[in-house]
Each structure stands twice: as structure tokens, then as C-alpha cells.
Amino acid sequence: MPTVKLGLIVFLAVVTVVFSLLVAAYTHRMTLADWRPLPEPWLLWPNTAILILSSVGLQWARVAANRGRIDGVRVGLLAGGGFAFAFLAGQLLAWQQLAALGYFAATNPANAFFYLITALHGLHLLGGLVAWGRTTAKMWRGSEVAELRLSVELCAVYWHFLLLVWLVLFGLLLFT
Amino acid sequence: MAFFVPTEAEHVAPAEVADVELYHPKSWWTRYIFCQDAKVIAIQYAITAGAIGLVALVLSWLMRLQLGFPDSFSFIDPGDYLQFITMHGMIMVIYLLTALFLGGFGNYLIPLMVGARDMVFPYVNMLSYWVYLLAVLVLVASFFVPGGPTGAGWTLYPPQAILSGTPGAEWGIILMLVSLALFIVGFTMGGLNYVVTVLQARTRGMTLLRMPLTVWGIFVATILALLAFPALFVGAVMMLLDRILETSFFMPAIVEMGEQLNYAGGNPLLFQHLFWFFGHPEVYIVALPGFGIVSDLISTHARRNIFGYRMMVWAIVAIGALSFLVWAHHMYVSGMNPWFGFFFATTTLVIAVPTAIKVYNWVLTLWRGDIHLTLPMLFAIAFIVTFVNGGITGLFLGNPVVDVPLSDTMFVVAHFHMVMGVAPILVIFGAIYHWYPLVTGRMLNETLGKFHFWVTFLGAYLIYFPMHYLGFLGVPRRYFEMGETDFIPQSAQTLNEFITVVALIVGFAQLVFLFNLVWSAYKGRVSGRNPWRATTLEWQTPDFPPRHGNWGPTQPVVYRWAYDYSVPGADQDFLPQNLAPDQVTADNRHKDLPDGAVQPAE
Numbered sequence: 161m162p163t164v165k166l167g168l169i170v171f172l173a174v175v176t177v178v179f180s181l182l183v184a185a186y187t188h189r190m191t192l193a194d195w196r197p198l199p200e201p202w203l204l205w206p207n208t209a210i211l212i213l214s215s216v217g218l219q220w221a222r223v224a225a226n227r228g229r230i231d232g233v234r235v236g237l238l239a240g241g242g243f244a245f246a247f248l249a250g251q252l253l254a255w256q257q258l259a260a261l262g263y264f265a266a267t268n269p270a271n272a273f274f275y276l277i278t279a280l281h282g283l284h285l286l287g288g289l290v291a292w293g294r295t296t297a298k299m300w301r302g303s304e305v306a307e308l309r310l311s312v313e314l315c316a317v318y319w320h321f322l323l324l325v326w327l328v329l330f331g332l333l334l335f336t
Numbered sequence: 337m338a339f340f341v342p343t344e345a346e347h348v349a350p351a352e353v354a355d356v357e358l359y360h361p362k363s364w365w366t367r368y369i370f371c372q373d374a375k376v377i378a379i380q381y382a383i384t385a386g387a388i389g390l391v392a393l394v395l396s397w398l399m400r401l402q403l404g405f406p407d408s409f410s411f412i413d414p415g416d417y418l419q420f421i422t423m424h425g426m427i428m429v430i431y432l433l434t435a436l437f438l439g440g441f442g443n444y445l446i447p448l449m450v451g452a453r454d455m456v457f458p459y460v461n462m463l464s465y466w467v468y469l470l471a472v473l474v475l476v477a478s479f480f481v482p483g484g485p486t487g488a489g490w491t492l493y494p495p496q497a498i499l500s501g502t503p504g505a506e507w508g509i510i511l512m513l514v515s516l517a518l519f520i521v522g523f524t525m526g527g528l529n530y531v532v533t534v535l536q537a538r539t540r541g542m543t544l545l546r547m548p549l550t551v552w553g554i555f556v557a558t559i560l561a562l563l564a565f566p567a568l569f570v571g572a573v574m575m576l577l578d579r580i581l582e583t584s585f586f587m588p589a590i591v592e593m594g595e596q597l598n599y600a601g602g603n604p605l606l607f608q609h610l611f612w613f614f615g616h617p618e619v620y621i622v623a624l625p626g627f628g629i630v631s632d633l634i635s636t637h638a639r640r641n642i643f644g645y646r647m648m649v650w651a652i653v654a655i656g657a658l659s660f661l662v663w664a665h666h667m668y669v670s671g672m673n674p675w676f677g678f679f680f681a682t683t684t685l686v687i688a689v690p691t692a693i694k695v696y697n698w699v700l701t702l703w704r705g706d707i708h709l710t711l712p713m714l715f716a717i718a719f720i721v722t723f724v725n726g727g728i729t730g731l732f733l734g735n736p737v738v739d740v741p742l743s744d745t746m747f748v749v750a751h752f753h754m755v756m757g758v759a760p761i762l763v764i765f766g767a768i769y770h771w772y773p774l775v776t777g778r779m780l781n782e783t784l785g786k787f788h789f790w791v792t793f794l795g796a797y798l799i800y801f802p803m804h805y806l807g808f809l810g811v812p813r814r815y816f817e818m819g820e821t822d823f824i825p826q827s828a829q830t831l832n833e834f835i836t837v838v839a840l841i842v843g844f845a846q847l848v849f850l851f852n853l854v855w856s857a858y859k860g861r862v863s864g865r866n867p868w869r870a871t872t873l874e875w876q877t878p879d880f881p882p883r884h885g886n887w888g889p890t891q892p893v894v895y896r897w898a899y900d901y902s903v904p905g906a907d908q909d910f911l912p913q914n915l916a917p918d919q920v921t922a923d924n925r926h927k928d929l930p931d932g933a934v935q936p937a938e
Contacts, residue, residue, distance in 0.1 A: 167456065170528050170532060171528055174524055174562050174566060177563050178569060181570045181613075185610065188603070189602075189603065192601050193601060194584070269584055269601060272581075272583035280573075
């Protein structure tokens with residue numbers, strides 16, 4: 161296994177612990193008396209769809225890289241990154257909607273958890289976008305597909321992981 | 337012939353490790369400051385950790401002055417005292433011990449001991465140090481902000497940590513939490529390196545079960561840290577939000593100075609669970625590297641292979657796994673279902689089994705060994721004794737019925753200082769005396785070292801043994817002064833004075849050690865290559881001290897485990913891990929062994 165890939169897997173293990181603990185804290189806190197479930201903004205649905213598209217884009221790039229097709233890598237990377245930015249913008253918009261309705265972080269623990277969870281998830285995606293930016297820049301400077309293959313694959317793995325995390329968190333927010 | 341000579345095919349894994357692309361420093365800045373060489377990063381970590389550790393040492397003197405001679409120091413008020421306690425604890429546990437063991441020894445020893453040229457992600461490794469330095473600076477900054485550093489106790493329990501009655505509630509607590517979060521981010525960067533380097537960058541022939549126990553200890557401790565620090569991270573971020581945005585993750589409805597605060601409904605116990613889910617593994621994060629290092633020191637300085645190597649490895653792994661199942665034994669007095677108390681008491685006692693195995697194996701390694709009472713050996717033996725002492729009071733406190741009355745007394749202070757203060761520090765000293773020649777090419781001064789050892793070792797016992805007794809009397813911890821207390825006799829005060837005097841003397845001995853570190857770097861006796869005649873790879877580098885890239889043109893090939901001391905049939909009493917089987921005996925030993933690595937046949 162490439163060293164960087166193992167590095168990423170170990171890192172994903174650490175991130176998994178972070179989010180698991182957050183979920184554990186959430187499920188404990190919601191049993192206390194003052195918990196008022198939060199009406200999830202409808203925007204989260206399109207946002208989730210956009211994040212899925214983002215993951216699909218990077219998977220596209222990964223497959224194209226494996227087949228040695230630079231045009232496919234380009235399309236996939238740009239689509240994946242573009243959708244990721246769109247997702248982050250959408251999340252900020254969702255925050256704005258909530259705040260406009262008076263759901264501030266301090267008004268209820270459910271709100272506080274919502275902001276915390278979405279913020280941490282967004283920050284992780286932002287970190288992923290740094291790696292994505294470096295890969296895209298490398299592609300722009302005219303790197304061969306073979307040189308890009310590993311970077312693209314790692315981005316895709318990270319994206320799928322964050323998508324999975326989001327689906328779990330979104331489910332948790334929806335059903336509680 | 338009694339000696340078993342393995343064939344190369346049997347003992348060397350066929351897979352060749354890909355040579356990493358080495359980073360080459362281009363200027364003074366990238367060679368010494370923004371350097372990506374793990375050895376330089378290790379020194380940077382060690383110096384920073386040592387410097388902040390000195391601050392914590394001075395804080396402990398101030399606390400002892402207050403405890404020994406109350407009413408004598410007008411510049412220490414109760415608030416200051418709480419701040420000293422908090423910063424002393426946090427600095428020693430996290431910014432000194434964790435950083436020094438993993439960032440310091442881990443960076444220096446892992447690549448050398450597994451035969452790698454460097455860590456696998458040198459750039460991330462460099463970032464790790466700089467983020468750590470930033471965390472330390474943020475922490476130090478809290479001494480200079482209005483209100484000073486937080487005085488919440490190193491456990492930072494809410495709600496008191498963020499209420500205005502606690503010193504440093506304005507800025508101190510914020511800076512502390514930010515600093516912790518930064519530390520964890522920085523550590524994660526380093527930790528990824530340590531784990532992946534051990535898994536992926538071992539040289540040819542270095543199987544996992546041939547690694548020195550030092551590497552095993554640091555490796556498992558790093559895994560623990562990677563899995564445990566997230567709990568502190570989550571806790572710190574949530575408390576930061578409670579403090580800044582007035583969310584109520586941990587804060588219950590509370591009245592402060594007659595005023596209802598904006599908090600409601602939060603659960604302080606949730607923080608305690610998060611904190612100790614990190615906090616207990618943290619004990620083993622600083623203990624496991626110590627276990628590993630001590631195994632190697634004992635084996636080398638007793639010229640004897642470590643007893644039960646595999647058992648030692650599995651004990652390290654078992655202790656690591658169990659350490660995640662005992663955290664709530666820190667919370668017996670917080671109130672819990674008795675069945676939980678039973679569960680956590682049981683797991684706590686179970687941890688004694690693998691730990692006792694390690695202690696027996698150390699003692700059995702010494703048994704009939706050729707014990708050289710060198711400084712590293714003295715410190716290693718002192719560690720075993722101290723760790724057993726501190727560990728046994730731990731078993732004692734692990735039982736809820738014992739813990740409840742002794743909770744928050746000086747007994748607990750004595751226990752945890754013995755087991756995770758004094759014991760790891762003794763290992764660190766032993767390790768520094770052992771590996772100093774590898775770093776500088778010179779030996780530390782023996783006379784100063786002996787002085788340092790005896791004062792520190794005996795002094796630690798004079799400080800902490802009486803403290804157990806104070807705890808039995810009921811003297812509480814964290815108290816600025818005892819005041820008028822019926823059940824505590826006047827003699828307790830005399831004992832406190834005694835402890836303070838000894839603490840100051842032991843502190844002075846550490847300054848002698850610091851002087852030795854600096855003085856010997858310039859004036860110390862030149863050590864020559866491999867002064868301890870050790871088998872492990874870090875002493876077998878072509879250049880001594882090892883240079884950037886560690887191994888010159890070719891990486892070493894490993895033929896044996898790390899503990900071939902006094903092997904029957906071999907004519908030197910140690911066989912370096914990279915000594916080929918055909919070079920072991922006198923008949924066919926070649927002259928091309930590293931200079932000075934050969935011990936004259938006896």
C-alpha cells in the first residue's frame with residue numbers, strides 16, 4: 161500500500177473517533193430535559209444531493225485516472241471541487257436560514273449541536289479542498305495522469321469518507 | 337556449537353523497502369529552523385518541552401513554598417495558588433511528558449531504530465513541531481493576559497472552569513482550550529508520522545517482532561494518543577463554545593453571585609467522561625514509551641536479552657487496549673451506578689496483570705545479568721521500583737470503597753506523582769544519559785550525573801512517601817492552606833515544611849542536570865562509536881553521530897532481534913541487529929565491522 165494512503169487511513173480513523181464522540185455526546189445530551197429538536201432546514205436535502213454529486217465527480221476523476229484519461233480527470237476534479245464549494249455555500253445558507261428564524265447556537269442544545277456538527281464537518285471538507293487544490297494545480301501545470309493518479313485517489317477516498325460521515329450526521333439530525 | 341546461525345534466507349524478509357526521496361536542506365534556515373529532518377525536529381521538541389517544563393518546575397516550587405510556609409509569601413494569594421496548580425499539572429502531563437516522549441524520543445529514535453532514513457512525511461512532521469510551539473506560546477501567553485492563566489485545576493471541570501469565581505475565567509480558560517486544541521492538531525500530524533513510519537518504513541529484515549521495545553512502546557502509545565486526544569479535542573471545543581457563545585453543552589442552569597446565568601440544562605458529567613476518556617489513556621501514553629525505553633536500557637546495561645520479548649510486546653498492546661476501559665475510575669466520587677463502579681474497578685485491577693508481567697520480565701532480565709550500574713541503569717532500576725510503588729497505590733485506589741474517602745486528598749497526589757510523574761521522568765533521565773552520546777558524540781559527566789541521580793531518586797521518595805501519610809490524615813489537595821482544622825495535627829505542618837525543603841533541593845539537582853547537558857556538549861568526554869556496546873540500529877550508523885539521511889548510501893539489513901547480548905558461541909557480548917550471520921564467530925568475522933563496535937574476545 162502506498163505510504164500516503166496508509167497515512168490517510170490512519171487519519172480517517174482519528175476523524176472517525178472525533179465524530180463518534182460527537183455523536184455519543186449528542187445522544188446523551190438529547191436525553192436531558194431542555195432538548196428541543198430543531199426543524200432541519202429543507203436546504204439540507206439539496207446540500208446532501210450536492211455533496212453526493214461532489215463525491216461522484218471525484219470518483220469519476222479516480223476512474224479516469226486509472227484508465228489514463230486526462231480529460232476525464234479534469235472534468236471529474238473540477239466537478240468534484242465545484243460541488244464541494246457549492247455544498248459549503250449551501251451549508252452557510254442553511255445556517256443563515258436558521259439564524260433568521262431565531263435558532264441561535266445558545267438558544268437550545270439541539271441548535272448548538274447542529275452548528276457544531278455542521279461546522280466541524282465543513283472544516284474537514286475545507287481541509288480536503290486544500291488537498292484538492294494542490295492536485296488541481298498539479299494537473300494545471302500539465303502533470304501526467306500517472307503522477308496524478310494517487311492524489312486523485314486519495315481525494316476521492318477522503319470525499320467518500322466525508323460523505324459517509326455527513327449521511328450519518330444528517331440522519332442523526334433528521335431522526336432526533 | 338550452541339550458537340544458532342540463521343541463514344540469510346530464513347531471517348531476512350525478501351521485500352525491499354522503497355528508498356524514500358530525501359529532502360535536502362538548502363539554507364541555514366531549512367537546516368536548523370524549518371528543518372524536516374526528524375532528528376532536528378526531535379531536538380526542537382525536546383528543547384521546547386524542557387523549557388516549558390522548567391516553568392512548571394518553578395510553579396511547583398511556588399506551590400511548595402506556600403504549602404510549607406503559609407503566611408510567609410505575600411505575593412502568593414489563593415487565586416495564584418490555583419493557577420500554579422493548574423498550569424503545573426497541564427504543562428507536565430501534556431506539554432512536557434507527551435511532547436518529550438513522542439515528539440522528542442519518537443522523532444529521534446523511530447527512524448533510526450527501524451532503519452529508515454527519516455519519517456515518512458517529513459514536511460507534516462515539521463509542521464507538527466511548529467503547531468506544537470504555537471500551542472506552547474498560546475499557553476504561555478495566558479500568563480500575561482488580564483486575569484492570568486486559568487485556575488480551574490488541570491482537569492478543567494465545568495461549570496467552575498468558566499465561572500467568574502475561578503481565576504483566569506476571562507482569558508485564561510479560553511487560551512488554555514485553544515492551546516489544547518492546537519496541541520492536538522499538531523500532535524496528530526506527528527502521530528500519523530510515527531505510526532506510518534513504523535508500519536511502512538522499516539528496513540529490510542526489520543520485522544515487527546524484531547523491533548526494539550522502545551519502538552513498540554512509542555508506537556502503541558502513539559496509537560493510544562491518536563484515539564484518545566480526539567475526546568479532549570471535542571471536550572475543549574464544546575467548552576470553548578460554552579464559554580464564548582454561552583451554549584449549554586456542559587453548563588447546567590446556574591446562579592453566580594446571585595445572578596441567574598444564561599446557561600441551562602447541560603451536563604458537567606459529560607465533560608468528565610470526555611476528559612477521562614482521554615485522561616486515562618494519557619497515563620499510558622506517557623507510561624508505554626517509558627516501559628519500552630526501560631526494557632532496552634535494562635537489557636543493554638545488564639548485557640542480557642530481554643526476558644519474554646513477545647510477552648513484553650503483547651503486554652504493551654494489552655495495556656494499551658485496556659487503558660480505554662477504565663476511565664471512569666477517576667469519577668467514583670462524581671456519582672455513578674454501583675454496577676458501573678464495579679465494572680471500572682474490575683477493569684482497573686485487570687490492567688495490573690499485563691503490567692505485572694512487564695515488571696517480572698524486567699526483574700528476570702536483571703536476574704543473573706552482568707549488571708553495570710551506569711547512569712541509565714540506575715535510572716532504569718529506580719523507575720521499576722518507583723513504578724511498582726506508584727502502581728500498587730493505584731490498585732488500592734482503584735477500589736471505590738478505598739477511593740471515596742481518599743479522593744481529593746494528598747494520597748492521590750502522591751500516587752499519581754509517583755506513577756506518572758516521577759516514574760516517567762526517571763525514564764526520561766535514563767534515556768537522556770543513554771542516548772546523549774548518540775546525539776552529541778560526547779558523554780554526560782558521570783559525577784554530576786551520580787549527584788543528580790541520587791538527589792532526584794531519594795528526594796522523590798522523601799517528598800512523596802510522607803505525602804501518602806498526609807493523605808491518610810485527610811489533608812486535602814488543591815487547598816491554599818489548611819487553616820484551623822481539628823482533625824489534622826500540627827505535625828502535618830512540620831511534614832509539609834520538610835517536603836518543601838526536599839522539593840527545593842531536588843529542584844536544584846535538576847539545574848545541575850541542565851548544566852551537565854550544556855557543559856558536556858562542549859567539554860564532555862568524547863564517547864566514541866556505540867559507547868554502550870548496544871545492538872540496536874541507531875548505534876550502527878555509518879556516521880557517528882548519525883547525519884541527515886541516517887544511513888549513507890545503503891540502508892542496513894537486519895538479521896536478528898534487538899537483544900542478542902551475551903550470545904553463547906559468539907565472541908563479542910553483543911550482536912548488532914545488522915550483523916550478518918557469517919560475521920558472528922571468530923573464524924569468519926571480518927574486519928569491516930564499524931570501528932569500535934568490536935569488543936575484545938574474553
